[in-house]
Amino acid sequence: MNIYKQIEAEICNASHIVITSHKSADGDSVGCSLGLLHFxxxxxxxxxxxxxxxxxxxxxxxxxxxxLLMTQEPEKVTEAFLEADLIFCLDYNAVNRVGDMQSLLxxxxxxxxxxxxxxxxxxxxDIVVSQTSASSTSEMIxxxxEESGHGKLLDEKIGTPLYLGMLTDTGTFRFPSVKPRTHEVLAKLLAAGVQHHLVHEYLNDNNTVSRLRLQGYAMSEKxxxxxxxxxxxxxxxKEELARYNYKKGDTDSLANSAxxxxxxxxxxxxxxxDGIIKISFRSKGQENAVNVLAAEHFNGGGHANAAGGMSELSVNDTLDKIRKLIPEYFSKAIADN
Structure with a gap:
């Protein structure tokens, strides 16, 4: 029995299923969770x-x-974990990635x-499907x-959040994680009825004035x-974020813009x-991997070209630390001839 058939059997035999994902939700964590739920x-x-x-x-x-959100309905989340006989851990590989749900997990x-x-x-x-070559966890869903034998069940309701997860975790299909298989999966999602143009529209054409002003300030002044x-x-x-009425997600595109x-x-x-410095790393090319820097100095990690971390130092001290570490992790640019 392949591992996906085994997972399907676990689903069919379970009485109380819980689907979890990591803190600081993103397109892939939300997309794969909802896609699996609808399946x-x-x-x-x-x-x-x-x-x-x-x-x-x-x-x-x-x-x-x-x-259900631990921050808003902790009693219901706790009850769900206590009743669960099957728990899906999606888009994370360490128990500390689920924040305040860690002890429950x-x-x-x-x-x-x-x-x-x-x-x-x-x-x-108990069961691990770890596929580092996949573009996203949504692709793995x-x-x-498909591999559990239910490809015909794939429809717009299941496929739309999965398309979103693939779209966001590949930087709109620009990262090296995009493989021929990625486009094969995308074709299946479109054939299932996913309206990809609407996903792009909903995702990109919803800026607020304060978000654009914050991003403009960041690019022009910082x-x-x-x-x-x-x-x-x-x-x-935090003062600069407050000045522009920061909302969660307002700075998510800044790393790619830079x-x-x-x-x-x-x-x-x-x-x-939230009392700490949250750090986003992005890079181009395998020779410029950022996940090692994130893991070794900023209690983080991730992919070679997209990683995250945190610092408990002040903004200025974190900036000084990063400046000093850059020469250790990235070679000097070769001058143009």
Whole structure:
């Protein structure tokens, strides 16, 4: 029995299914959770989605009402974990990635199934599907649907959040993680009725005035270029975020914008939120991997070209630390002849 048929059997035999994903929700964590939920429902079963915190505002065009949030309904989330006999761990590979749900996950007696595409998974689940070559966990949910023998169940309701997850986790299909298989999956989603143009429209054409002003300020006033290493850095304090009425997700595109500057190989954006400095790393090319820097110095990790981390130092001290580390991790740019 292939592993996806095994997972399908677990779904069919379970009485209480819980779907979890990581804190600081993004397109892939929300997309794969909802896509799996709708697939399970198509199998005639019920499931509950439990996330640590809310999704960014720009994802609310999706129907996120099935998602229970630990920050808003801790009693219901706790009850779901206590009843669960099957728990899906989607788009994360370490128990500390679920934030305030960690103790619930660790103490839960239900069988745990990890489906994830990040490096170095921990060994806490009972069943592990770890595929680092996949573009996203949402792509892996399509594999689950197909390889368990239920490809005909794929429809617009299941496919739309999965398309969203693939779209956002590949940087709109620009990252090296995009493979021929990625486009094969996209074709299947379109054939299933996903209206891809609407996903792009909902995702991109929903800027607020305050978000655009914050991004404009960041690019015009806070952008620092380390020319010798082709690294772009943006830092934003809590006061600066408050000045522009910051909402969750408002700075998510800044790293990609900085990386789009001609000649840049690496972009680093850090923002002061929730009492810590949250850091986003982006890069181009395998020779400019940023996940090692994130893991070794900023309690983070991720993919070679897209990683995250955090710092408990001040904004200025974090900026100084990053400046000093850049020469250790990235070679000097070769001068044009």
């Amino acid at each position: 399970i429902e198509k199998l005639g079963k019920k499931a509950v989605v439990c996330h640590p915190d809310p999704a960014p505002d720009f994802l609310y065009w999706l129907d996120t009402s099935p998602i 660790e103490s839960a007696t239900g069988k745990k199934v990890m489906i994830d595409h990040h490096l170095d998974p921990e060994e806490f689940p 399509v594999d689950l649907i 952008l620092e270029i380390m020319e010798d290493y082709q690294v772009a850095i943006i830092s934003l304090s 990386l789009s500057i001609k000649g840049m190989r690496v972009a680093i954006v850090f923002t002061e939120r």
